[in-house]
Amino acid sequence: MFAATELNKKNQRTEKLVRILFVMMAGLLILPVLIILTTLVYKGGGILSIDFLFTNPTNGMTEGGIFPALLGTIWLVVVALLISVPLGIAAAIYLSEYAPDNWGTRLINLAIINLAGVPSIVHALFGLGAFVIFFEFGTSILAASLTLAIMTLPVVIVATRESLQAVPHAFREACWNMGATRWQTIRRVVLPNAVSGILTGVILEVSRSAGETAPIMFTGAVFFSPFLPQGVMDQTMAMSLHLFVVSTQVPNVPENLPYGVALVLIGMVLIMNSISIAFRMHLRGKKKW
Amino acid sequence: MNITTKERPAELAICAHQLNLWYGTFQALFEVDLNIKKGMITSLIGPSGCGKSTFLRSINRINERLGYVRISGRVEVFDQEIYAPEVELIQLRKQVGMVFQRPNPLPTSIRENVLFGHKLHNSKSGSRAEQDEIVESALRQVLLWDKVKDRLHHKATKLSLEEQQKLCIARLLPVKPGVLLMDEPCSALDPKGTEAVEELIWELRGKYSILIVTHNMAQARRASEECIFMLMGKVVEHTLTSQMFVTPARQETADYIEGRYG
Numbered sequence A: 001m002f003a004a005t006e007l008n009k010k011n012q013r014t015e016k017l018v019r020i021l022f023v024m025m026a027g028l029l030i031l032p033v034l035i036i037l038t039t040l041v042y043k044g045g046g047i048l049s050i051d052f053l054f055t056n057p058t059n060g061m062t063e064g065g066i067f068p069a070l071l072g073t074i075w076l077v078v079v080a081l082l083i084s085v086p087l088g089i090a091a092a093i094y095l096s097e098y099a100p101d102n103w104g105t106r107l108i109n110l111a112i113i114n115l116a117g118v119p120s121i122v123h124a125l126f127g128l129g130a131f132v133i134f135f136e137f138g139t140s141i142l143a144a145s146l147t148l149a150i151m152t153l154p155v156v157i158v159a160t161r162e163s164l165q166a167v168p169h170a171f172r173e174a175c176w177n178m179g180a181t182r183w184q185t186i187r188r189v190v191l192p193n194a195v196s197g198i199l200t201g202v203i204l205e206v207s208r209s210a211g212e213t214a215p216i217m218f219t220g221a222v223f224f225s226p227f228l229p230q231g232v233m234d235q236t237m238a239m240s241l242h243l244f245v246v247s248t249q250v251p252n253v254p255e256n257l258p259y260g261v262a263l264v265l266i267g268m269v270l271i272m273n274s275i276s277i278a279f280r281m282h283l284r285g286k287k288k289w
Numbered sequence B: 001m002n003i004t005t006k007e008r009p010a011e012l013a014i015c016a017h018q019l020n021l022w023y024g025t026f027q028a029l030f031e032v033d034l035n036i037k038k039g040m041i042t043s044l045i046g047p048s049g050c051g052k053s054t055f056l057r058s059i060n061r062i063n064e065r066l067g068y069v070r071i072s073g074r075v076e077v078f079d080q081e082i083y084a085p086e087v088e089l090i091q092l093r094k095q096v097g098m099v100f101q102r103p104n105p106l107p108t109s110i111r112e113n114v115l116f117g118h119k120l121h122n123s124k125s126g127s128r129a130e131q132d133e134i135v136e137s138a139l140r141q142v143l144l145w146d147k148v149k150d151r152l153h154h155k156a157t158k159l160s161l162e163e164q165q166k167l168c169i170a171r172l173l174p175v176k177p178g179v180l181l182m183d184e185p186c187s188a189l190d191p192k193g194t195e196a197v198e199e200l201i202w203e204l205r206g207k208y209s210i211l212i213v214t215h216n217m218a219q220a221r222r223a224s225e226e227c228i229f230m231l232m233g234k235v236v237e238h239t240l241t242s243q244m245f246v247t248p249a250r251q252e253t254a255d256y257i258e259g260r261y262g
Helices: A006-028 A030-047 A050-054 A067-098 A103-117 A120-134 A141-165 A169-177 A182-211 A239-249 A256-286 B052-057 B062-066 B089-095 B110-121 B128-141 B161-170 B191-204 B217-223 B251-257
Strands: B012-023 B026-037 B041-045 B069-077 B096-099 B179-183 B209-213 B226-231 B234-240
Touching: A006 A030, A030 A256, A050 A067, A050 A256, A067 A103, A067 A141, A067 A182, A067 A239, A067 A256, A103 A141, A120 A141, A141 A182, A169 A182, A169 B062, A182 A239, A182 A256, A239 A256, B012 B052, B012 B209, B026 B052, B026 B209, B026 B226, B026 B234, B041 B052, B041 B217, B052 B062, B052 B179, B052 B209, B052 B226, B062 B069, B089 B096, B089 B110, B096 B161, B110 B128, B110 B161, B128 B161, B161 B191, B191 B209, B191 B217, B209 B217, B226 B251, B234 B251
Parallel strands: B041 B209, B041 B226, B096 B179, B179 B209
Antiparallel strands: B012 B026, B012 B069, B226 B234
């Protein structure tokens, strides 16, 4: 009575097959990451040293280190963060905690989605037109960071909004019923419990803006500069552009140099992401509801 | 039918007069007239959707958060019209505390939970000693002090559900409310927890005017002095609890308490 029929057996076989197929597809995802990392380490690992990180490039950028580019990228990222984090968090708080469900809110949400979809080269041209030329910041860290900030704003907003929404509604109700205003509720209860998610968004932004090339190319990053940037109005070298330059623009670069630059850049991003993951796990372990 | 309206008693906690309430186009309350006495425990019973929670939520005006709620008629708390334009919601909610079905302590320490309302409503939060006193007094009132006095800095969310619910009551007390609204306060608790919280509610009688919405008729019978039966957004009967469960005046009430529907 309970024996398998032919149809049952056929279905079971299909089930197994489909399962194997999906596992393989998912497993394939690891492959590119592995190949990239091993290639970079294999070809560029040899050049890495403290000197490589902390000296200037020499001899027409075919020798020496990458210090100005490394420092420049840190400048660009930090300034971009200073701009986009307050802006993004404020916008997300409004959207999550205050905004009524009407066409205005929907318009803002649509703008965020579209902003996330704009290609980075278009952001670059916008930055050039708006910050470099119209606001007369010139090609500078400020103009480049503003461009990066606008480009990464959707990341911060979406991550923050999602982590705010993840705070259980019951906490808000409890506060409102005790006579708390919306802002008191946000400041005392919602934000402290959303910090881990917000930080994850911020770190994602860091890794994205560290790697972007196009938006900074026209707005603040230079091919080569013998000087380190002293302030936000200076131009600077940057890791991503430096990688582009040594890979394609400079003759007679030893093969391991671009790989070394790429390795440092990807290393920065991976370290950032790992910190983000570790931090998130730490905070998640602490909170219980 | 309604014994409390025959003579207006001197002291009323809540008085609703011809209260109608709509969610959008759906009318949830129909001409509700209720006089709820000060210092008493009044329970509100009736089948799901009868409007008992809606009525409860219109007393601290938390309904308005929804945005599409419309009201006509009057509600007074301690003889003050609460829908008057000059009413400050924050003051109303300080006076009228609410306890929910699921205990909802904030994800901080026990101590911070108790002090939360106090800190909200006072620009200076007071010295350490004053705060200690507030915490102790509130926790003593809810019969929780002896159990938690050594772990005030533990997370409130780690307490048992019964203790959490008591804590949720305790954190209302430092701002000295007059009315406590409880929306099925025991329905997430096991029988032991239910008993303990009912005992506590009984203990608070006299000091606070308590209005409990409950699904559990046995609970209404055990833990309240007066009882209101609502059906389809209307008040059917409001009388002494002891009387309602023995000699209900209306057929609908009798049918409901005997379990013929609901």
